[in-house]
Amino acid sequence: MAGELNHTGFSDALVILGAAGVVIPGFARFRISPVIGFILVGLLVGPAGLGSLVSQYPWLYYITISDAEAIAPFAELGIILLLFSIGLELSFRRLWSMRTQVFGVGAAELIISATLIGVALYLIGQGIGGAVGLGLALALSSTALVLPMVGTQSAVGRAAFSMLLFEDLALVPIIFLLGALAPTATDAGWVGLVDTLVKGGVTIVAMLILGRFVLPHIFSQAARTKSPEVFLAASLLVVIVSSLVTSLVGLSPIVGALLAGILIAETEYHGEVEVMTAPFKGLALGVFLITVGMSLDLRVIAANWSVLLMAVIGVVVVKTVVTGLLLRFAGASRGVALEAGVLMASPSETTLIVLTAAAAAQLILPSTAAFWQIVTAIGLTITPLLARIGHDVARRLEMAGSEEPAPMGEDGAQPAAVVIGFGRVGQMVCDLLKSHNQPFIVVESDADVVAAARRNGYPILFGDVSRAEMLDKLRLGHARALILTMDDPVLSIRVTRRVRGWVPDLPIIARARDTDHAAELYKAGASDAVPETLESSLQLAETALVDLGVAMGPVIASIHQMREDLREGIKEAADLDTAPKLRKLRAEDA
Numbered sequence: 001m002a003g004e005l006n007h008t009g010f011s012d013a014l015v016i017l018g019a020a021g022v023v024i025p026g027f028a029r030f031r032i033s034p035v036i037g038f039i040l041v042g043l044l045v046g047p048a049g050l051g052s053l054v055s056q057y058p059w060l061y062y063i064t065i066s067d068a069e070a071i072a073p074f075a076e077l078g079i080i081l082l083l084f085s086i087g088l089e090l091s092f093r094r095l096w097s098m099r100t101q102v103f104g105v106g107a108a109e110l111i112i113s114a115t116l117i118g119v120a121l122y123l124i125g126q127g128i129g130g131a132v133g134l135g136l137a138l139a140l141s142s143t144a145l146v147l148p149m150v151g152t153q154s155a156v157g158r159a160a161f162s163m164l165l166f167e168d169l170a171l172v173p174i175i176f177l178l179g180a181l182a183p184t185a186t187d188a189g190w191v192g193l194v195d196t197l198v199k200g201g202v203t204i205v206a207m208l209i210l211g212r213f214v215l216p217h218i219f220s221q222a223a224r225t226k227s228p229e230v231f232l233a234a235s236l237l238v239v240i241v242s243s244l245v246t247s248l249v250g251l252s253p254i255v256g257a258l259l260a261g262i263l264i265a266e267t268e269y270h271g272e273v274e275v276m277t278a279p280f281k282g283l284a285l286g287v288f289l290i291t292v293g294m295s296l297d298l299r300v301i302a303a304n305w306s307v308l309l310m311a312v313i314g315v316v317v318v319k320t321v322v323t324g325l326l327l328r329f330a331g332a333s334r335g336v337a338l339e340a341g342v343l344m345a346s347p348s349e350t351t352l353i354v355l356t357a358a359a360a361a362q363l364i365l366p367s368t369a370a371f372w373q374i375v376t377a378i379g380l381t382i383t384p385l386l387a388r389i390g391h392d393v394a395r396r397l398e399m400a401g402s403e404e405p406a407p408m409g410e411d412g413a414q415p416a417a418v419v420i421g422f423g424r425v426g427q428m429v430c431d432l433l434k435s436h437n438q439p440f441i442v443v444e445s446d447a448d449v450v451a452a453a454r455r456n457g458y459p460i461l462f463g464d465v466s467r468a469e470m471l472d473k474l475r476l477g478h479a480r481a482l483i484l485t486m487d488d489p490v491l492s493i494r495v496t497r498r499v500r501g502w503v504p505d506l507p508i509i510a511r512a513r514d515t516d517h518a519a520e521l522y523k524a525g526a527s528d529a530v531p532e533t534l535e536s537s538l539q540l541a542e543t544a545l546v547d548l549g550v551a552m553g554p555v556i557a558s559i560h561q562m563r564e565d566l567r568e569g570i571k572e573a574a575d576l577d578t579a580p581k582l583r584k585l586r587a588e589d590a
Contacts, residue, residue, distance in 0.1 A: 014062075015045055015063060015064065015065050016065075016283075016286070016287055016290060017283075019038065019041040019045070019286065019290060023037035023038055023041060023286070034286070036381065036384055038286045038289035038290050038292075038293065039289050039290070039292055039293040039296075039380070039381050040293060041290055041293060042065075042289065042290035042291060042292060042293020042294040042295075042296075043293040043294070043296050043298070044293075045063065045064045045065050045290075046064070046065055046290075046293060046294030046295075046296075047065075047294060048294070048296065048297035048298065048299070049064070050063070050064045051064040051065060065290070065294065076253070076288075077287075079143070079144050079254055079288060079349060080239065080243055080253055080254055080257040081239065081257070081277060081280055084239050084257040084258065084260055084261040084277065085261065085274060085277065085278070087257065087258045087259065087260060087261015087262040087263075087264070087265060088261040088262075088264060088265050088270050088273065088274045098158070098161075098162050098165075101158075101159070101162035101163075101330070102162045102163075102165050102166050103166065104330070105159075105162060105163060105326050105327065105330050106162050106163040106164075106165060106166030106167070107166055107170075108326055109139075109163050109166075109322060109323050109326055109344075110136075110139050110140070110163070110166060110167055110170060112322050112326070113135075113138075113139035113318060113319050113322045113323070114132075114135035114136045114138075114139035115135065116135075116318050116322065117134065117135040117138050117139060117314075117315065117318055118131040118132055118134065118135025118136075119131070119135075120314065120318075121134050121135065126364075126368075127363070129178075129181045129361075129363040130358065130363045130364040130368070132177075132178075132181060132363070133178050133181070133354065133355075133357075133358030133361070133363045133364060134355075134358065134364065134368075134372060136174050136177075136178075136354060137347070137351045137354035137355050137358065137372070138315050138347050138351060138372070138375075138376075139319065140167050140171075140347060140348040140350050140351050140354065141160075141163065141164060141167060141319070141344040141345075141346065141347070141348050142346060142347070142348040142349055142350075142380060142383060143164045143167075143168060143254075143348070143349075143350075144288060144348075144349050145346075145380060145383045145384075146160050146164060146343055146344065146383070146387075147160065147161060147164065149343070149384070149387050150343065150387075155332070155333075155336045155455075156336055156339050156340050156343065159327055159332060159336060159337075159340040160340050160343055160344055163323070163344060164344075165258075167348070167350070168254055168255060168258065168350075169255060171254075171350055171353070171354070174354055174357075175353070175354065175357045178354070178357050178358050178361045178363060181361065181363060199249040200246070200249055200255075203245060203246065203249045204246075204255070204259065207242065207245065207246075207256070207259055207263075208259065208263070211259070211260070211263035212263065212266065215238065215263050215264060215267055216267050216268075216269075218234055218238070219231070219234060219264075219267060219269040219273075220269075222234040223269065223272075228276070231272065231273075231276060232276045232277070235264075235273045235276055235277055236277070236280075238260050238264065239257055239260050239277075242256035242257060242259055242260035243256040243257050243260075244256070246259070288349065289380075292349070292377050292380050292381070293377075293381075295352075295373060295374070295377045296374065296377045296378070296381070297374070300374060301374065301378070304371075307371075308371075308374060308375060308378065311371075311372075311375045312375055312378050312379055312382075315345070315346075315347060315375065315379065316342075316345040316346065316379070316386070317345075319341070319344060319345040319346075320341040320342050320344075320345045321341070322341075323337075323340060323341035323344045323345070324337045324338055324340070324341030324342075325337075327340055327341065333455055334394075334397050335394035335395065335397050335451060335455070336394070336455075338390060338393060338394045338397060339390040339391055339393075339394035340390075341390070342386050342387070342389060342390030342393075342394075343383075343386065343387050343390050345379075345386055346379035346380060346382065346383045346386060347375065347376040347379045347380070348376070348380075349380065351372075351376045352373060352376055355369045355372055355373055355376070356369070394451075395447050395448060395451050415439070415478055415479065415480050416438075416439035416440050416441050416459075416479065416480060417433060417438060417439070417440040417441075417479065417480050417481040417482075417483055418440070418441050418442075418443065418474055418476060418479045418481070418482050418483065419433075419440055419441070419442045419443070419483045419485060420442075420443045420444075420465050420482070420483070420484050420485065420486055420495065421442075421443075421444065421484065421485040421486035421487075421511075422442050422444040422446075422449050422450075422453055422458070422460060422485075423449075423485065423486070423487065425485040425487075425511055426442065426444075426485035426486070427453075429483055429485055430442060430458060439480075440459065441459050441460070441461060441474075442458055442459065442460040442461065443460070443461050443463050443465055443470075443474065444460055444461075444462065444463075445462070445463065445464045445465070447462055450462045461474075465491070465495055466491055466494070466495075468498065471495070471498060471499065471502075476499055476502065476503050476506060477502070477503050477506075479503075479506060480507075481506065481507040481508070481509060482499055482506055482507070482508045482509070483509045483510075484496065484508070484509070484510040484511060484526075485511050486511070487511075487513075489512075489513055489517050489520075492510050492511070492512075492521065493517075493520055493521060493524045496508055496510055496521055496524040496525050496526050497524040497525060499525075500524065500525025500526075501525075507527045507528075508525060508526045508527050508528075509526070509527060509528045509529075509530070510526045510528070510529045510530070511529075511530055511532065512529045512530060512531040512532065513531065513532060513533070514531050514532070514533045514534075515531050515533070515534060515566075515570050517529075517531065518530070518531045518534075518570050519570050519571070522570065522571050528567075529570070531570075534563075534566060538559050538562065538563060541559065542555055542556070542559050545558075
């Protein structure tokens with residue numbers, strides 16, 4: 001019997017690893033989220049898919065997962081590692097700065113969404129206890145899917161993270177609350193809830209204090225061994241111990257994992273820990289998504305599609321509206337509020353935990369729990385689609401609602417410098433122009449960049465300068481200067497040549513990759529071309545000379561002189577047409 005069980009586990013492991021090896025690169029090639037791929041694999045190889053045919057075709061046993069419950073612990077490990085990696089991106093200062101969003105917007109989003117969903121279910125016949133349990137379960141959103149899509153650094157990511165963090169903290173109190181509401185519960189249920197909250201609070205404070213002193217010592221010892229295996233073992237040990245401690249006092253293990261990540265983020269070893277644990281996080285998260293796919297049964301969905309569709313739409317609409325309005329009330333832009341609202345609209349992996357707790361407390365029937373588990377699985381499956389829709393609609397909303405700078409040459413429009421490209425270099429140029437009170441207009445072809453720049457107050461136009469009609473629209477005859485910052489050598493030469501033919505006296509300052517590219521830009525008509533390689537070399541030399549004790553004045557003078565000499569040399573090379581790369585670029589342009 002033991003050999004059979006081991007063989008079953010080995011077969012399931014092979015299926016999971018094979019799925020990861022096929023899904024991740026395969027879907028990435030077509031720019032499709034691997035989330036959908038893992039869920040589809042779970043649906044295909046799970047008990048409701050090919051696994052149901054094993055009795056007829058025994059060979060399917062080796063490519064299907066026969067025991068969905070056996071891989072559930074690995075799915076939970078994936079969520080724990082995910083929360084740990086999120087904690088690595090945080091700091092105590094950042095958490096403190098987010099306290100209003102977490103306990104303000106986060107708490108309001110959960111309570112209001114749960115109340116509206118619960119009231120709706122009560123009105124259609126669900127009991128009070130069941131309505132409370134279902135409302136709280138369906139109001140939760142997926143940390144495992146949302147944060148990997150948007151991160152925690154963007155405006156949408158920060159808004160989503162603040163709400164998800166409160167939901168993760170509230171998970172265990174919710175479960176205890178459902179136990180206290182059970183028909184067979186006594187006053188001891190409420191006492192247990194309060195006891196858990198007190199113990200949990202004391203434990204968290206103790207972990208925060210102890211971790212600040214113990215973790216640096218642990219990782220310094222692991223680093224001295226110069227063994228990646230020891231360092232990885234120390235990282236996983238910290239995660240596991242932290243999760244076990246919070247579990248022992250009644251809190252969720254994901255709270256312990258998050259705390260472990262935050263504590264390690266305060267040490268100098270957080271970057272190495274993040275790199276070490278990243279592969280495990282991705283694989284374990286894939287296992288979780290496969291288990292979600294296994295919970296879908298297409299035959300049940302087909303038989304009840306209309307009711308399931310209304311349930312999914314109802315939950316998504318309520319959570320989108322509540323989240324979006326709360327974020328707008330908190331000061332978020334329309335685009336951020338809409339995108340975050342749609343992104344948070346689906347139920348969560350923790351919804352399944354709360355549904356199980358509600359059924360165990362006899363607040364809902366097992367059949368009701370099974371129905372909403374299917375709704376949750378469908379919601380998790382469509383989360384990437386909702387994220388894409390929310391992002392596209394929010395981008396259009398930001399573009400339509402933001403003010404476009406007036407074209408040059410119109411009455412009242414001030415002559416300005418035109419900056420083409422708003423990447424890393426372009427934004428730095430614009431910031432310097434702004435700091436010196438020089439008017440400018442930016443042109444960028446990435447709609448997401450345009451929307452973000454308009455939110456931050458930059459005068460930016462959406463357009464593709466590779467099209468001649470877009471250059472005409474800019475009315476460069478009224479511009480003070482043209483600054484090309486895009487990282488496309490062929491396009492920068494093409495634009496320079498076209499504009500110089502139309503506006504002979506316009507100053508054109510262009511970013512160049514190297515001296516050969518700069519020479520070609522001079523030939524095309526650029527007033528100045530700045531090679532990146534040249535400037536980095538001059539800055540390196542300047543810093544080295546100053547650190548060696550040479551006075552700043554002579555250093556700056558010599559650097560300026562060398563820059564002028566090199567610039568003249570590049571112009572001469574352009575006149576002589578000796579560089580072989582120049583002919584190649586000209587041929588590509590033709």
